[in-house]
Amino acid sequence: MITFRLDPASGVPTYLQLVHQVKHALRVGQLQVGDQLPLVREVVASLAINPNTVLKAYRQLESAGLTVGRPGVGTFVRVDVPDQTVMATPALRRRLSAWVDAARKEGLDDQDLSALFASALHDSVAEGVA
Amino acid sequence: MSAPLEVTGLGRSFGHTWALRHCSLRIEPGSITALVGPNGAGKSTLLQLAVGLLTPTEGTATIFGQPPATSAAALAQVGYLAQDHPLYRGLTVGDLLRMGRGMNPTWDHDFALGHLAELGIPLSRKAGGLSGGQQAQVALTLTLAKRPALLILDEPVASLDPLARRDFMATVLADAADRGTTVVLSSHVISELERVSDHLVVLGSGQVQVDGAIDDLLDRHRILVGPGYASPPTGLRHVLSEHTTERQTTLIVELDGPVQDPRWTTHPLSLEDLVLAYLRDPDAGTRTFATQATGSLS
Numbered sequence: 001m002i003t004f005r006l007d008p009a010s011g012v013p014t015y016l017q018l019v020h021q022v023k024h025a026l027r028v029g030q031l032q033v034g035d036q037l038p039l040v041r042e043v044v045a046s047l048a049i050n051p052n053t054v055l056k057a058y059r060q061l062e063s064a065g066l067t068v069g070r071p072g073v074g075t076f077v078r079v080d081v082p083d084q085t086v087m088a089t090p091a092l093r094r095r096l097s098a099w100v101d102a103a104r105k106e107g108l109d110d111q112d113l114s115a116l117f118a119s120a121l122h123d124s125v126a127e128g129v130a
Numbered sequence: 131m132s133a134p135l136e137v138t139g140l141g142r143s144f145g146h147t148w149a150l151r152h153c154s155l156r157i158e159p160g161s162i163t164a165l166v167g168p169n170g171a172g173k174s175t176l177l178q179l180a181v182g183l184l185t186p187t188e189g190t191a192t193i194f195g196q197p198p199a200t201s202a203a204a205l206a207q208v209g210y211l212a213q214d215h216p217l218y219r220g221l222t223v224g225d226l227l228r229m230g231r232g233m234n235p236t237w238d239h240d241f242a243l244g245h246l247a248e249l250g251i252p253l254s255r256k257a258g259g260l261s262g263g264q265q266a267q268v269a270l271t272l273t274l275a276k277r278p279a280l281l282i283l284d285e286p287v288a289s290l291d292p293l294a295r296r297d298f299m300a301t302v303l304a305d306a307a308d309r310g311t312t313v314v315l316s317s318h319v320i321s322e323l324e325r326v327s328d329h330l331v332v333l334g335s336g337q338v339q340v341d342g343a344i345d346d347l348l349d350r351h352r353i354l355v356g357p358g359y360a361s362p363p364t365g366l367r368h369v370l371s372e373h374t375t376e377r378q379t380t381l382i383v384e385l386d387g388p389v390q391d392p393r394w395t396t397h398p399l400s401l402e403d404l405v406l407a408y409l410r411d412p413d414a415g416t417r418t419f420a421t422q423a424t425g426s427l428s
Contacts, residue, residue: 006325011398013348014325041307048300050162051307052328122398 002031004043011122014049018057026066026077037067037075132195134159134280134312135180139189142175149175150336153189157280157314157329162306164323165316166405167333173316174213176333177284180314181210193280206235209278213285215269219258223251223268230272242275245301263294270298274305281305283315287322295319299326324401332405334412344401351404354381356394363391370407382407 002025004018012020025031038046040054058075061067068078103113135157142150150172157163167173178184179191182198182205190197196204217226223246231237246253251264260268266286273281281302287295303326305311317323323330330347332340340347351370354363358376362369367386372379382399389396399407 008321008325011400013345041304044307045300045304047325048296048303049325050328051303052160052162053325054307 001036001038004038004047006047006049015053015057015060018043018054019060022057022061022066031077033077033079035077037061037077039074131159132192133157135191135193135282135314136195137176137180137189137191140176140179140186140191141188142172142179142184143187148187148336150179150333151188153333153336153338155331155338155341157312159312160306160310161329162303162313162327163315163329163331164327165314165331165333166318166320166323166409167316167339168409171333172336173333174284177210177282177314177316181205181208181282183210206276207279208282209273209276209280210282211269211273211284211286213288215266215286215289217257217265217269217272220256222254222256223260224253226257226268226272227253227275230275234276236277238275238277241277242271245271245274249297261294263290263297266290266294266298267301270301274301277309279312281311281313283313285316285318288318295322320402320405323405330401330405332408334409339408339412347404348399348401350384351399351407352383352385352389353397353399353403354383354389354394355379355397356381356391360393363389363394365389365391370411 002021004021006014006017010017022031022037031037037058040051040058043049043054044051058067058069062069062075066077066079067075069075100113103116108116133156136155138154140150140153141148153172153176165173165176175184179186180193180198182191182200185199192198193201193204193208198204198208218229221229227239227242227246230242231239243253246268249264249267251260251268257265257268266289270286283302286302287298290298299322302313302315306313313327315327324344328344330340330342330344331338350367356363356379358378359374360379362372362381362383365385365387366383366389368384370382370384372381374380382403
């Protein structure tokens with residue numbers, strides 16, 4: 001079972017934060033096939049958030065094929081997500097390293113890099129690509 | 131199915147002053163609607179008209195298709211909690227529960243007892259001796275034990291500290307999750323609205339300025355940043371605010387389509403900023419939201 005948390009300052013819509021946390025838990029193996037997600041009511045009561053927000057997140061996970069809802073019982077993990085950690089995708093990692101090197105040559109410091117990455121991430125979330 | 135709450139052309143005057151006018155709204159079943167607006171915007175008037183505590187000067191308000199003032203059946207489905215969480219302070223919590231049980235045809239005594247036990251509020255205590263947060267929880271428990279299909283809360287958390295506020299809203303939202311309760315709440319705490327509600331109504335000077343699903347509203351509004359003294363790009367429905375210097379122009383806008391002009395960058399707007407932009411500009415009205423098709427613009 002996972003516990004959701006919210007970062008109000010992230011600018012990421014609440015339902016997407018929940019979706020991301022489930023995907024993350026799947027990637028790192030914290031959630032596995034057959035595991036149950038917290039009941040909607042439990043999430044609502046512990047975070048004091050809108051039930052429709054939780055339902056929206058769970059619907060999105062279900063339509064992505066990651067979970068299955070059993071009416072009256074709960075929502076369960078349906079598939080094992082292939083390991084998509086950074087280490088498992090060397091090509092992506094190489095490109096990111098190259099990008100970091102290039103940015104440093106342009107004179108950007110660590111904070112600039114984080115800000116740039118966060119802004120790109122934020123834009124992609126805002127445009128619904130995430 | 132009739133809407134839990136629908137008002138059409140609703141107006142109420144006190145003497146020569148209109149507290150609310152030309153107000154039309156439809157609250158969808160199962161939605162949680164935040165009603166915001168400055169002091170004196172007519173929020174309490176609207177909610178009191180909705181539950182029949184006031185009678186309209188013009189227009190109509192209906193609850194599940196019935197006028198509230200004359201339909202006992204409609205009123206039995208509504209739970210209304212006034213701003214100050216009124217309780218008979220000299221009565222014990224247990225007395226208040228017995229009173230609620232005697233006065234309401236639908237009353238879930240087990241829920242009331244269970245919930246108060248969960249909160250650790252003793253039945254033997256007099257209401258006046260409880261903390262503000264506990265009084266609010268007792269008043270809410272009495273309202274919820276009626277098992278209302280429509281819950282109307284007027285500034286429910288204004289007087290509460292952050293922890294009590296959180297506990298209060300958790301109780302409301304858990305009830306909505308359990309029973310699909312439709313909730314309308316007025317609030318000044320804009321920063322918490324996005325988390326709690328899925329629909330937003332902004333009232334300004336007695337009229338509806340904004341009305342819509344929050345996801346749609348956030349989808350339609352953007353911050354645009356462009357060159358100094360530039361005139362706004364095409365593709366906008368409405369410019370809510372404009373701040374310009376020699377070097378940079380910042381707009382808060384309602385979109386009508388994608389902004390193609392490459393000189394402008396678009397940024398998402400938080401719900402709080404959106405509400406504040408409307409509150410700052412009482413003439414900005416976008417009453418068209420509710421009737422428009424709700425396609426995604428992003």
